Amino acid sequence: MSRALQFRALQFIVRFTIATSFLVLLAGCTAAPSQSVSNAEAQGDGAAMEAKLNVVTTVSPLTNLIYNIGGAHINLTGIVPEGTNSHTFEPAPSDAVKLAEADLIFINGLHLEQPTLQMAEASKRDDAEIIMLGEQTISPDEYVYDFSFPKADGNPNPHLWLNPMYALRYAEIARDALSARDPANADDYSANYDALAERIEALDQTITETIATIPEANRRLLTYHDSWAYFAPRYGLTVIGAIQPSDFAEPSAREVADLITQIRDEKVPAVFGSEVFPSTVLEQIARETGVTYVDQLRDDDLPGKPGETQHSYIGMMVNDVQIMAEALGGDATQIAAFDTANIPGTDQTVAQPQ
Amino acid sequence: MDALLQPFQFEFFRNGIMAAVLAGGLCGLIGVYIVLRGMSYIGHGLSHAIFGGAVVSYVLQWNFYLGAGIWGFVCALLINKTVRAAKINADAAIGVITTASFAIGIALISRYRSFTRSFDAALFGNILGVTQQDILVIAIITVLIAAVIFFMYRQLLFTTFDSDVAQVYGVQTAWVETVFALVLAAALIAALQILGVTMIAAALVIPAITARLMTDSFNRMILLSAMLGALTGFTGMYLSFYVDVASGATIVLAQAFLFVVVLAFSLFQNRAYSLPDTHV
Amino acid sequence: MDPILEVHNLSLQYRHTPVLQEINLHLHSGQFAAIVGPSGAGKTSLLKLILGLLRATQGQVQLIQDSNASRSAPRLSYVPQVDVVDWNFPVTVQQVVWMGRPRPKFSWPWPTDAEKQRVQNVLEQLEIGHLANQHIRNLSGGQQQRVFLARALVAEPDLLVLDEPTSGVDMRTAENMLHLLLDLNQQGMTILMTTHDLNMAAAHIPWIICLNKRIIAEGEPEAVFTEPILNETYQGDMMVLHHDGLLLVQQRPHEHTRDDVLPNPILGHEADFLTPTTPLEESPNGCATPAVSV
Numbered sequence: 001m002s003r004a005l006q007f008r009a010l011q012f013i014v015r016f017t018i019a020t021s022f023l024v025l026l027a028g029c030t031a032a033p034s035q036s037v038s039n040a041e042a043q044g045d046g047a048a049m050e051a052k053l054n055v056v057t058t059v060s061p062l063t064n065l066i067y068n069i070g071g072a073h074i075n076l077t078g079i080v081p082e083g084t085n086s087h088t089f090e091p092a093p094s095d096a097v098k099l100a101e102a103d104l105i106f107i108n109g110l111h112l113e114q115p116t117l118q119m120a121e122a123s124k125r126d127d128a129e130i131i132m133l134g135e136q137t138i139s140p141d142e143y144v145y146d147f148s149f150p151k152a153d154g155n156p157n158p159h160l161w162l163n164p165m166y167a168l169r170y171a172e173i174a175r176d177a178l179s180a181r182d183p184a185n186a187d188d189y190s191a192n193y194d195a196l197a198e199r200i201e202a203l204d205q206t207i208t209e210t211i212a213t214i215p216e217a218n219r220r221l222l223t224y225h226d227s228w229a230y231f232a233p234r235y236g237l238t239v240i241g242a243i244q245p246s247d248f249a250e251p252s253a254r255e256v257a258d259l260i261t262q263i264r265d266e267k268v269p270a271v272f273g274s275e276v277f278p279s280t281v282l283e284q285i286a287r288e289t290g291v292t293y294v295d296q297l298r299d300d301d302l303p304g305k306p307g308e309t310q311h312s313y314i315g316m317m318v319n320d321v322q323i324m325a326e327a328l329g330g331d332a333t334q335i336a337a338f339d340t341a342n343i344p345g346t347d348q349t350v351a352q353p354q
Numbered sequence: 355m356d357a358l359l360q361p362f363q364f365e366f367f368r369n370g371i372m373a374a375v376l377a378g379g380l381c382g383l384i385g386v387y388i389v390l391r392g393m394s395y396i397g398h399g400l401s402h403a404i405f406g407g408a409v410v411s412y413v414l415q416w417n418f419y420l421g422a423g424i425w426g427f428v429c430a431l432l433i434n435k436t437v438r439a440a441k442i443n444a445d446a447a448i449g450v451i452t453t454a455s456f457a458i459g460i461a462l463i464s465r466y467r468s469f470t471r472s473f474d475a476a477l478f479g480n481i482l483g484v485t486q487q488d489i490l491v492i493a494i495i496t497v498l499i500a501a502v503i504f505f506m507y508r509q510l511l512f513t514t515f516d517s518d519v520a521q522v523y524g525v526q527t528a529w530v531e532t533v534f535a536l537v538l539a540a541a542l543i544a545a546l547q548i549l550g551v552t553m554i555a556a557a558l559v560i561p562a563i564t565a566r567l568m569t570d571s572f573n574r575m576i577l578l579s580a581m582l583g584a585l586t587g588f589t590g591m592y593l594s595f596y597v598d599v600a601s602g603a604t605i606v607l608a609q610a611f612l613f614v615v616v617l618a619f620s621l622f623q624n625r626a627y628s629l630p631d632t633h634v
Numbered sequence: 635m636d637p638i639l640e641v642h643n644l645s646l647q648y649r650h651t652p653v654l655q656e657i658n659l660h661l662h663s664g665q666f667a668a669i670v671g672p673s674g675a676g677k678t679s680l681l682k683l684i685l686g687l688l689r690a691t692q693g694q695v696q697l698i699q700d701s702n703a704s705r706s707a708p709r710l711s712y713v714p715q716v717d718v719v720d721w722n723f724p725v726t727v728q729q730v731v732w733m734g735r736p737r738p739k740f741s742w743p744w745p746t747d748a749e750k751q752r753v754q755n756v757l758e759q760l761e762i763g764h765l766a767n768q769h770i771r772n773l774s775g776g777q778q779q780r781v782f783l784a785r786a787l788v789a790e791p792d793l794l795v796l797d798e799p800t801s802g803v804d805m806r807t808a809e810n811m812l813h814l815l816l817d818l819n820q821q822g823m824t825i826l827m828t829t830h831d832l833n834m835a836a837a838h839i840p841w842i843i844c845l846n847k848r849i850i851a852e853g854e855p856e857a858v859f860t861e862p863i864l865n866e867t868y869q870g871d872m873m874v875l876h877h878d879g880l881l882l883v884q885q886r887p888h889e890h891t892r893d894d895v896l897p898n899p900i901l902g903h904e905a906d907f908l909t910p911t912t913p914l915e916e917s918p919n920g921c922a923t924p925a926v927s928v
Contacts, residue, residue, distance in 0.1 A: 092464065253591070256482050256600040257364050280483030284366045390723060512733045515723055522685050522712040523734055523789055570726045570769040573743070598772030 038170040053182050056102040056120075058113045059086045059300040061161050062133065063352060064313040064342070066106055066174045068196045071344030073185045074178065077102075077351040079116065080193060082301035091116050103216035105179055109145070110158035125154045131177055134160050137169045146239070148226040159299055162320075163230040164207070168200045203233075203314055206335050207321050211235040214330030221324070222263065223272040224282070227299035232291045240266060251281060270327035272296050294327050307348040319348045366482055373484045373492060374587035374605060377545040378557060380496045382583020383503065385562030386576050387534065390514050393444045394563075396433065398555030399452030403429040405551060406459035413462055423543045429455055430535035463615055481601045482592070492544040499537050503576075506530065511572060519607040532605045553602040557583060558588050560609040567613075569602050586612060637665040638708055638793055638824055639684065641854035642653050642792075644693035649778035655848040657693070661826060663700065664827040667852075668835045671845035672868050677828040678715070680845065684826070685712055685795060707825070711786035713796040716778055716803075721771045727781050728753055728766040756784045760814065762864055783814070794818070797825040800834060812838055813867040832859070832883040841907045859883055892910055 053074045057063040063078030066072035070076060079095045080086050085297030091099075094114070099105060100123045107113050107120070109132030116260030120130055160166040175193040179186035209221065221228055222240045232239045240262075262269060263285070273282050296319075303319045304311040310319065318338045325332040361367045381397075388396055404426040411421020429451055436447040503510060512520035513530045521527045545554055565579035590605030597604065641659035641927040645652065654676045661667060669677050680746055682688040684695050697708045711734065731753045732745045745753065757763040760780045765773060770781060779799060786794055799815070800808035812834060819825050829835050835842055836855040844858055846865040851858045851867075864872035871886040 018559065251480075251482060251600070252598045253367060253370065253482060253595040253601050255365055257361065257595065260364060260366070279486075281366070281480050282483075284369070284483045284485070288365045390720075504743055508733065508741050509727075515725065515730075516714070516719065518682075518687055519712055519714055520733070520840065521687060522710055522795075523785075529712070566724060570724045570771075571726065572729060575724050 012282040027301065041067055051182075051184070052121050053103045053178065055104045055178075056098050056108065057106045058108060060302050060352060061167070061300060061313045061316060062106060062108055062170065063350060064302060064316075064347065065161070065167055065171050065196075067347050067350050068313070068343045069171055069174045069189050069192045070178055071188065071192060072349060073182065073188060075351075076349075080113070080300070082352065086112060086300045089116065091119050095119065096123045100125065102128050103181060104128065105130045106133055106174060106177075107131070108158055110159070110160070111155040112158035117146060129177070129181075131173065133170045133173055134158060135172050137166050144229040146226050146229050148224075149229075156228065157229040159227040160230050162227060162299055162317070164200045164204045164317060165234070165236055166230060168197055171196055171200075174320075176322075192343050199314065199339070199343070200263070203317060203338060206338055207235055207317070209323050210321055210330060210332060214325060214328045217267075218269055218328040218330075220266065220328075221272055221282065222266060222268045224271070227297070239338075240268070251309055256281060256285065260285055260289055263291055269329060272327075274299055292321060292327050296323055306352060307346050309341040311347060312340050312342050314338070361592065366484075367591075367595065369484050369486065369489060370481045370601060371588060371591045373481060373548045374591040374601070375584045375586075376489065376492045376496055376585025377548040377607065378561070378590075379580045379584035380492065380499060380541050381545055381554065381557035382561035382565070382581070383500065383533050383576065384538060385558040385560075385583070386565065386572075386579045387463040387510065387514050388538075389562040389566065391444070393433075393448065394559045395445055395448050395544070395555070396430070396538070397558035398449040399433075400426055400429060400538065401546060401551045401554040403405070403452040403455035404539075404542055404546060406455035406457070406462075409459035409462045419543060422546075423539055425455070425538055426539035426542055430538050431532065434535060435532050442478075480550070484548055488547050492548065495544040499541055502533060502537055506533065506564055510534065519593050549605070550602050553606050556606040556609060557587075559615050561586065564609070564613045564616050567616045582609070582612065637661070637698050638663045638665075639701075639826075640696040640698060641684065642696065644680075644683060644695065645691050646676070646683060646688065652847060654683070655889050657845075659843070660713075661824065663792075663824055664819070664822055665841060666816070666825045666839060667827075667841040667843055668760075668834060668839040669826070669843045670830070670835055670867070671850075675846040675867075677845055681795055681797055681826070681828060681861075683710075685710055698808055699792075708792035709789065709792035710793050710795055711789045713786050713794070713799055714781045715797045715801065716775070716782070719770075719778075719782070721778070723770070725770060726766070727757070727762070727768050727770060727773070727784075730770060730781055731756060731784045731788050734787075734789040753784075753788055755793070756788045759787070760784050765892050774807075775803035776810060779803060779807070779811055780814075787818075791823075793824045793826065796825070798828055798830065800829055805924075808834065833881075836881040836883060841868050855881060885927045 007288045053070070055066060055070060055076045056073045057066055057076070058080045060078055060080065060082050063076065066074075067076055077098050079091060079098060080089045081335055096119055099116075099120045102120075105120050105124060105128060107117055107130065109117075112134070117130070124130065145151035145156055149155050149157040161170060171193055174190050175189045180191045182189075219236060220238045221232060224295060226239055228237070228239055231237070247324060268291065270292040271282070271289075271294070273293060282293055282295070298316050298320060301313045302313070302316050304315065309315070318340055319337055322332040323334050324330075325335065385397070388394060405423040407429075408418060408427020410416075410425065411418055414421070432451050433444070436442055436451065437444050440447075462488045467565045509525050509530045511524065512525050513527050513534075517527045517531070520530075542554060542628075545557065549557055561582040562575070562579045564582055565575045568578055569575050586608040587605055590608035591601050593608065594601040594604035599607075637660065639659065639661040641657055644654060644657040644659075646654040652850050657680060669680065671677055679688060683690050688697070694850075697710070699706065699708050728745070728750070732749060735745075735752065736750055752764060754763060757766055760783060762777055762780050762784070765777060765781075770778065773781065783796075783799070784794075789812040794815075796815070799811050803811070808831065815825055815827070816838060829839075836859050840854065841852065842858045843852040844863055846867050846869070851863045859874055861874050863871055864874065864883060868885070873884045874884045875884065
């Protein structure tokens with residue numbers, strides 16, 4: 001109850017600050033353009049500076065996919081900090097500034113980043129473009145509704161990018177959008193895409209082989225908050241919907257008891273955690289059932305730090321599949337050796353709050 | 355019979371019900387002093403203040419008990435001092451100090467934006483996830499606090515009843531209030547791990563005010579309040595299994611239900627008493 | 635006479651407003667003194683300064699123990715105004731009185747047999763022994779006063795300080811309370827109290843201190859209850875009457891009241907200085923005493 005209240009209080013504070021900062025922004029905007037041009041000219045390389053596209057994205061896997069296409073040709077900013085729950089992320093006043101300066105805004109869509117989308121629509125320049133990657137990847141009849149994202153709520157499961165093939169489609173959309181806006185570098189975008197496509201296809205192959213090493217009876221994911229709805233079917237895994245808590249509500253004792261009973265009945269060796277469910281309760285469930293409690297699966301933040309080779313979309317997938325294979329009794333050596341480096345090299349130029 | 359004992363086959367439930375009994379009893383015990391001093395909202399306020407302290411100790415990577423405990427203690431002291439020094443009503447002092455402290459937490463969370471939404475759940479735990487270690491901590495704190503209340507009984511009673519006058523009669527009221535602030539902070543920290551921020555306020559106030567309706571004796575009020583707290587902790591937790599509602603909320607609802615029953619009864623009784631008066 | 639309390643040049647300010655100015659006061663052992671003055675004169679503040687509950691802006695309060703006493707400092711007891719007490723607080727008469735017992739560092743949560751006996755003795759002395767197990771709310775005004783007096787006495791004070799012990803109760807109860815205090819004083823108790831009731835003070839209390847932010851005058855009632863002193867204390871037009879050996883104080887009725895009120899057909903015009911706006915009440919000694927409200 002109070003959690004929801006506190007959350008609302010937080011929301012209110014954030015919205016209030018956003019509202020007031022817009023006024024300040026409005027005042028500042030009138031003077032800003034001429035000033036920045038003269039600054040750029042004074043620096044001498046004004047042409048190069050202005051030619052670079054300003055691209056804003058949301059969650060870090062998307063940011064990384066777009067970085068792998070755009071490389072150093074674009075100014076890329078991801079606004080959802082890593083480790084933050086993307087479902088409830090509320091953009092801050094500074095994000096409005098970034099959105100207002102953007103040429104291209106890539107968001108996942110499928111109702112994942114609603115507050116950010118609203119802010120983008122309100123603050124973007126007239127010639128800027130918002131691209132909904134999810135909506136352009138699959139059609140509504142392919143949307144998955146499940147225990148975490150029931151159809152009654154109307155919000156489909158948005159975790160498309162955890163299926164590498166969909167991720168590749170995201171990259172393709174990004175390539176086309178960047179090339180249309182910046183034809184001068186279209187060849188580079190295209191070459192980056194080709195290299196990434198080759199790597200993701202290899203990743204897809206390796207994942208298939210790794211999952212195959214898991215004993216067939218264990219190829220089940222008992223999860224609380226389901227991110228794997230588009231991933232699991234591709235690799236022959238079944239997502240067992242554990243009892244679903246309505247978002248934000250505390251679990252009831254009965255739900256926990258039922259979950260314990262379910263884990264015992266299903267005889268799965270591991271249960272995969274969630275950010276929704278208080279981890280102390282899941283830890284207790286794991287203690288009580290004797291299964292491994294895995295809470296290191298990542299769906300919207302990358303392993304490692306910017307600049308490190310595993311800090312990539314591929315790195316995230318490798319990390320997750322490795323953890324799954326180990327927890328479920330498979331062989332993770334092949335996936336662990338997979339090359340996770342970014343195509344255009346180090347991603348330190350990408351602005352990503354940590 | 356099996357159906358009635360069904361929840362007890364789960365360890366999490368046995369732990370939870372034990373924690374609920376301890377936390378309920380502890381809050382009931384302390385609640386008496388809080389209610390009688392007219393500071394009913396201090397529980398609500400301090401638990402939010404402690405939220406701020408918890409965020410600070412998280413950011414600074416201090417031990418949770420230490421960081422949040424000191425923070426709560428300082429806030430409780432500040433409230434006392436403000437009430438005395440500035441002649442401000444307790445509710446206003448609580449309002450200012452604890453909301454400011456809470457806001458520090460919120461500000462830190464929005465500054466360090468990589469917090470998840472269930473930050474307080476991550477910090478304060480949940481009654482369904484209490485470990486035996488948590489139970490040990492709250493058991494020790496309960497025993498310590500009961501001892502403090504036992505040995506400082508008269509000083510606490512006099513300070514609660516009339517702190518100005520108590521001072522004249524040789525009670526070291528400043529010391530007593532410091533000890534009480536410490537007791538309160540310790541109890542809140544322990545109970546927060548189990549009941550969560552919202553439920554604390556209710557657990558501090560409802561058993562005490564219910565006990566107040568049942569007796570005019572201070573001693574009996576203390577015993578009753580602690581017992582009601584423990585009892586409703588047990589029933590609430592137990593019922594929550596069958597009605598399939600969050601346990602903390604069920605405990606508070608059990609307390610509120612008991613309060614309503616006792617209130618109705620006492621109103622009825624008063625009416626019965628006052629009827630002859632009005633006719634004579 | 636052994637001195638017990640010396641107040642030197644005491645001043646108190648609250649947010650730059652003077653509450654008390656340069657108070658000098660001297661009390662000796664066995665004295666019974668009453669502070670009189672209008673509301674806001676600083677009576678309660680002066681008591682609280684003496685009790686150590688407020689800190690003076692300047693000056694000092696000195697408590698003096700006579701040389702042959704065993705205590706290092708005189709012990710004070712305080713009976714607050716009845717209306718500051720939380721009458722709904724769940725305590726019995728016995729518990730309230732028990733609180734006043736001089737405490738050792740350690741005490742059980744319940745009174746010892748000796749303490750119980752001591753409490754009961756004081757209650758009996760004040761004739762409320764039968765009320766020991768009553769809740770304080772269930773008492774009459776006079777009984778409530780006595781309970782708090784009992785708490786003060788059980789502490790075995792050297793100086794008893796009372797704030798308005800005769801207010802908030804009917805006249806007869808107030809009179810009884812005062813007689814109780816006079817009896818205690820007879821037995822050697824030093825008493826300092828405040829009061830609004832000038833006529834009662836004039837009739838019974840041996841030493842009067844007129845206070846309005848500063849001490850206007852002090853002395854025996856005959857000496858201080860004069861029109862100039864009372865006018866200065868109350869900032870009003872006061873009348874002092876001597877009647878049948880009694881000293882009566884009354885605020886002079888305003889001009890308009892005289893005109894507004896119909897002449898009293900029984901008492902005639904001469905009688906209406908006896909406050910035509912307030913009803914006369916019978917005092918225990920049979921003399922009509924107008925209630926003073928200043």
